Amino acid sequence: MTYTPRAVAGMLGIAPTTLRTWDQRYGLGPSVRTDGGHRRYEEADIEVLRRMVALTAQGVAASAAAVLARKQPVAPPSGLRTPIDSAEALTAQRGFLAAAKRLDEPAMADLAAKLLVAHGVVAAWDEVFVPALVELGELVAASGQGVEIEHLASGCVLHALRGIPRTSSPGPLSxxxxxxxxxxxxxxxxxxxxxxxxxxxxxxxxxxxxxxxxxxxxxxxxxxxxxxxxxxxxxxxxxxxxxxxxxxxxxxxxxxxxxxxxxxxxxxxxxxxxxxxxxxxxxxxx
The missing domain is CATH 3.40.50.280 (Cobalamin-binding domain)
Known part of the structure; x- marks a missing residue:
């Protein structure tokens, strides 16, 4: 399935001109062109652009973000967890909040899943999910708006947590x-x-x-x-x-x-x- 530039821009919450600029300057363009020369984006193209949006929202320069966005994230070996330092946690919080405010469910889900794989549930929950959800809750309480943002963000965290496989080992209920x-x-x-x-x-x-x-x-x-x-x-x-x-x-x-x-x-x-x-x-x- 392919998508038009306008559809992709709408999905990502960015202007079509931004999409065109990223294609011209950084080569983050579509993989498909029709016989008439029209650009069409595939799912893999959109995934790269989602990473580009998330990185630039975190303050990464566009040129550097384009390089990072092309790199497919690699999960650490199963069971290996690395600590999450304060700078990385703050960056992840900002990225998650930016995606939440765009109502970008795929970006939130992707970030949440990667945090769990890399750092484990306790670190991801304490250092990223809770601070981000608290900030969204305070935003709703102060303004009376943004309930849909808070609910979508909570749903993405829930979906990621439920992706942790349950044990199949027999035994008593712990x-x-x-x-x-x-x-x-x-x-x-x-x-x-x-x-x-x-x-x-x-x-x-x-x-x-x-x-x-x-x-x-x-x-x-x-x-x-x-x-x-x-x-x-x-x-x-x-x-x-x-x-x-x-x-x-x-x-x-x-x-x-x-x-x-x-x-x-x-x-x-x-x-x-x-x-x-x-x-x-x-x-x-x-």
Whole structure:
């Protein structure tokens, strides 16, 4: 399938004149020309241009960006993760935010997937995804606009996290993850699940708005080693039946999220303060 220059410019959120300039100056043109001499872009051409857009949005000079855009990113060997320094994290944040504000879903998805491959879930989540999503949330709160940007960005992060393969190894359920009753913010649970998949641990996620009785029933049926409940507001956290979970199951009970600030927790309840700490809590059980 091929695309006209106008269609490609619309897809990338740039002016047709910019597309023409990049073709003339840097050779980032179409692979196909019709018998009448009309330019037509293939998917591979568009992927190069997406990288060009992302790089220039990060402040890279156009001439240098053109060289980098032509280079197909190479993933590190499976299982190898490299640290992400502050400069690289800031560059990735800016690139992700720029793509989000353009509503460029493919660019966000591509960047998110590459971050996970190169640096792993914990580093990508802490250093890039959370700061970027927080900034978008603050933008919506301040202006009352941009909800579509925030939702699309969250969806791209979710899609990338779900691309981490789950373990096929048999064994007990390492962790059961759940939101508090009427809690709808469950993306952090998906991040924890993806990080556990990297550690070859089996996990389940009950998702958003889990009634107290349903949570207790699921714990009794699945017998997980760790149960972790997420809440971002205190009124939601207070509806979680922690005492019942503690007496009716042999699982380690943990809570996470800002909703637990100021809540008096039973002595048996753990409260990890970071994604890495939550992963360690589960991994240390085996």
């Amino acid at each position: 962790a059961l993850l759940s939101c508090a009753p009427d809690e709808q913010h469950w993306l952090p649970l998906e991040a924890l699940g993806a990080a556990l998949s990297e550690q070859d641990r089996r996990w389940g996620n009950l998702g958003a708005r889990v009634p107290a009785e349903a949570l207790c029933d699921a714990v009794a049926r699945l017998c997980p080693q760790v149960v972790l409940i997420w809440a971002h507001r205190q009124d939601l956290a207070l509806r979680v039946p922690l005492e019942d979970l503690g007496t009716r199951s042999g699982a380690v009970i943990a809570v996470a999220g800002s909703g637990w600030d100021g809540v008096a927790l039973p002595s048996f309840v753990h409260r990890p303060q970071s994604l890495a700490e939550a992963v360690g809590l589960v991994v240390d059980r085996q």
